[in-house]
Amino acid sequence: MSQATCHTNPEAILQLLQDWTEAQWLRALDLSFARFLLSLEPQAPALLPLAAALLARLEGEGHTCLQLELFLHEPDRFLSGAPELITEIRHILAAWSQPQQWMDILSTCRVVEQIDRTQPKPHDDDSETPLVLDQGCLYLRRYWRDAQCIARTLTEQVSRRALNPIPADTLKPLLAQLFPADTSGSQENLPWQKIACALALRGRFTIITGGPGTGKTYTAARLMALLMAQHNSSSLRIVLAAPTGKAAVRINESLHNAIAQLPPLGQQDLATAFARIGPARTLHNLLGARPGTRRFRHDRQHPLDLDVLIVDEASMIHQEMMAALLRALPEHAQLILLGDQDQLASVEAGAVLADLCNHTGSYDSATCTWLEETCNCTLEADRRSTNPLASGVVRLQRSHRFNAGIGALADAVQQGQTSLAIQTLHQEAVLQWYEAPEIAQILQLADSHSGYRPLWENIRRGSGKNIEEHALWVQQILEQYGAFRLLCALRQGPWGVAGINQAIENHLQETGLLKTQGLWYAGRPALITRNDPQLGLSNGDIGIALPDPQGKLRVYFPGNDPLPRAILPSRLKYSESAWAMTVHKSQGSEFLHTALILPPQDSAVIRRELLYTAITRAREKFSLFAPKAGLEQAITRRTLRMSGLLSALQNSAN
Template sequence: MLTPDSLFAVLDTLVGTRHLRPLDRALARFLAGHVPDTPPAVLLAAVLASHQLGRGHPALDLAAVHADPAATLGWADDGDTPDLTALPVFAGPLSGWLAQLESAACIDRPPADSGAPLVLAGHNLYLRRYWQCEETVAEAIRTRLPQRLAVPDDLSVRLDRLLADMRDADEAARRQTHWQSVAVALAARLGFCIISGGPGTGKTTTVVRLLGLLQGLALDTGRTPLAIRLAAPTGKAAARLQDSIRQAVARLDPAVRGHVPAEVSTLHRLLGPLPDSRHFRHHAGQPLPLDVLVIDEASMIDLEMMAAVLSALPAHARLILLGDKDQLASVEAGAVLGSLCAGSRVDAQDPAQWAGSHEMAAWLGAASGYAVKADGLPAGALTDHVVVLKKSHRFGDDSGIGELARAVNEGDASRAAAVWPRHADSIARLEPASRCIEQLALQGRSSSSPAGWQAASYRAYLEIMAAGDQGDPDGWARQVLEAFNRFRVLCALRQGEEGVSGVNAAVEASLRTAGLLPAGRSEWYAGRPVMVLKNDYGLGLMNGDTGIALPMPDATLRVCFALPDGRVRQVLPSRLTDVESAFAMTVHKSQGSEFSHTVLLLPQHDSPILTRELVYTGITRARDRLTLVGSADIFRRAVSRRTVRHSGLAQRLG
């Protein structure tokens, strides 16, 4: 029989072996202290729900954890993990555990209005706040799904005029479907739309043309121009989008160009954070003053932030999400974009295939002038609101990086393995070896790189720095930053020799030994690259921004950051408190970036963190050259493992 004492003994052991966090155990102690006589089986369920939340899952899948605790909880089968199946909860039937949860005073059932700290919905157990967030997101999306907006009878003519320069010969002749045209037509028709696509598929250009269309329609009919806002989850993503948006807006018709904004804000700044609070200035009672909201890099948005955004969105406003559904999910709990795109598969064999209903496909065909073949899903379903852009202009059909990314994305490790030797001029997989990363950082290749391999490294930016400012400090700083951003080491892990911390230290030491960095152990030195870890609105620096410490003509050290408008911001090192060295960064942090030569480092030991999405995201950060450092076995395991964030969002939206 499981008693409170025996349960806490098990929890103490799991915390000691780092299978659980002290925070998870603290929740059980809190419930035991505030809700007397709570059964141990209920306390255990609460602990596991907290543990899963820490791993990014908004809900605990009770059926899955009952059937296979270790696999569901992400515990490696290393012989040191306590066997939970020996506990009575797992020895008995799932129905018995569910019965105890259903009758527990600390657990609520939908509509969950009692205020209990946990909510049980079917086989999903939530901490209340995340159940509420999921409910908010689901309800806001459900409300927008039936919305159909008026479009002009000459929409296809307008699309031809607006998008002609984006079409190749086959698309112009209607021999192939131009998915950007389909996406603009769909987004013009609906109050909610998702435009997904990999790197170089034209998401930003497509949405700018869409905004030009919408503003043109408003002006043609004598209406007030639409209030449009553009946003992204992080400062770094916002800056990159702003740069792309400005270039795309400049190509619009002058009549609408002035009505399409080029400024992009972070979601936090858009909502208006209140000091010392989790809450925002804009919410359901004080919605955002806008008609159209476009959010880029939507895969990075966690469940709680998406709930805050949708709560603050006016009922009449259009919502357009841009992102790559196959990238890594958010760092925090939830995989909102992945859940919303769950039914939107892409058929590589049929370029006209679309995962939607026959009714919407027929309308899209008439409106865009392009063949759209439907999967025949129910009309009005979520899939009717998703368009996947299929053609990458960065990675052509003959691109080694593109072919590798496609194989990884489809989970075909064997096909991926066959890509490497065919494209040895642009992609290389190296077995882990002593000083391999240091050699790559120093000269762009290691002793085991393919013959003739030429690729960017950190040497270039340090040589430009050593040449001095030549009387133009800002121009010099831009050159240094541009050269630095041609190369980057991406890690799956944060800690350890194969993580960001270990690689940063190793690369720094190697560059010092080579005489490219100054000798000594000072924290701040000329050439130190740093990444900002927290938004600093006072300095105008955002989480993820990267700068380099450079010696200025007045003999002071300044950290230089490139701004989206081309200017350089110089900051004294003493003003930067939340930064870390940036010779290496996590794959998560790299989202939204691209580098001429990307090194993706996989650890030598398997881990649940190594997934298809992580490898795909790392690969697609490379523009010209990719070096993957990792064993064939670890690569195969990672490609075969999917990121699964358990929630009820997709089921709620049907």
């Protein structure tokens, strides 16, 4: 089939898409979407099915739109696959190499709406065309709608002032009491935790971003105390949430520890006030997810019953979830997001936190004056900005948690300094690098004192029949499991999660450490792979199968209660072994010792953000199984997700 035929014949393009699907470059879903649009518009130009299939494929890889200029200028940056296939795709795209060509052709299609930015657009968009063209970006309708919702809602939020603002002269001594060490107003050592609280008490939208150990939950605890002082603490409804059950448990623990260290604040009974705040919930649970649909019980017509919403691990929130959350937020409510913008973006489409943090550290003159009055610090002139969203974003700078070696490695990777990262790996005692990795080395580490060996020996010993002794034993097992973790960049293959888990189970069986026959065995860590509202379990929760006092196998899950929950294995329909897990699944967790496994062959999915996220899961020790060339490639390779959220924010601000 000639390229000329493809460029003029939609059916020829469909045949080409069929070939790409059979080569597993496209998903069946991508091909079906192209066919669906062509069925709606049989006389459509040949570009339409090609654009539809590419857009659907890119959405599956985390992009929320197709930015025409960026994509057509560097298609190889977004297309991966067999070299001969990519060459063929580039040749096809060569006939439509200019963004204006795409806009001129696609704007003639009935299934595409082109947004006219010279005309006001109604807030409640009721158009039904599957595709939208807006400022050089091609969207699936729902992703365009979500981006507009996020931009409009957050722009409105940041422009509103707090309901009961504290005067600067009242707030200043309260901040000094909660942050006694932050007395320096120098440019080099600004008190960002104090600044975060001051900004949050002025408006209704705040992002507190920063790496692990920079004090996000420490700051959030003090902010909650100030909010209670600002309002009547007995009536203020503060709700905590996180994207996953594991992250929800972690913020509960972190806030509990931070609250215990709070100094008295005036006449406020902080202990009683904090006790009224319930445990953090998952976003799905908070919004009331309707099984089998994309809908939630709470929306604009049925908003959440709260005054302040604090969401941790915000980097994990995908665009569709963020839009749903904002639609359910009461108009008067205050939203506070905590997260690390440099971590891996959400598994699903969008990089919302990274987009929102694009304006970090830029404040307008009114905001700078407020910070001078309340925090006694003067910001540099280049931190001033007229962008309204920027006044709600604070990046915490100093880490107080990491071993210095782990922190230095994380910084080098985050900044893309390959030579420094390699030098740090060689010099720091808490960093262990296997430059010529073998599966046997991974098993040796797992079967060591700094790996899973203490856990395996404790499982073999078992517990007494006494209920109290058994409960203590289960708690010890869960804590030991949480001390070490193997993380993989890939899911499949001998170096992926599936292969490493199988290798460990084979090792346990061969050495007699644990009997691993069958799916369920004593000691098996089980990671839940689908939400289960009936059991109260979320995707990402991990339990461990252990005998109960009567010797019957149960799966024990940590939670907000002092005692772990026990569930029959037969009730867990969707789970997988979790001696090793993906870096994505590890988000929201922290381990004393973390080991990252990269495959011997380089993979385009292994990027800087994945390395940074894995490194920052480790608190005391980090081990790396990776060839030098693959490590260097990963550090230099950045994740770039095409998104129209920044454009939508700029439009909403104007």
